[in-house]
Amino acid sequence: AGCLGGSNGTGYLTVERVDELPQGDGAVSYDNLSPEQKSAFQRALDEDGSVTIHKGTDRNEFIEPGYVRYDGGIYRTTVSIP
Numbered sequence: 001a002g003c004l005g006g007s008n009g010t011g012y013l014t015v016e017r018v019d020e021l022p023q024g025d026g027a028v029s030y031d032n033l034s035p036e037q038k039s040a041f042q043r044a045l046d047e048d049g050s051v052t053i054h055k056g057t058d059r060n061e062f063i064e065p066g067y068v069r070y071d072g073g074i075y076r077t078t079v080s081i082p
Contacts, residue, residue, distance in 0.1 A: 009055035011081045015044035018067075018076050027067035027074055041068060041077070053079070 021027055033041065043051040066077040 010052055011079050012050055013040050013044050013053045014050045014078045014080070015041060015068075016049055016076045017073050019074075021067055021074055025067055027069045030068055030070040033068070041070070041075075044077075045075075 030038065030041065040051060040053045068075045068077055
């Protein structure tokens with residue numbers, strides 16, 4: 001679970017700031033993301049919230065949805081496959 005299944009191994013990461021975590025959900029610290037995930041997260045923030053990512057970047061931290069604590073805020077992350 002959590003792997004991109006598209007024929008070319010790409011998908012879209014969407015990052016959206018939220019006011020608070022939904023009850024029962026946890027957030028991963030930005031510092032605990034892999035270098036590839038940090039890069040994708042930063043690009044999504046810089047590019048209006050959505051970027052193309054490649055297979056291997058979409059680990060469970062970003063899936064269904066995931067939450068990331070970054071710079072004093074909480075961000076919801078979702079991955080979609082074209």
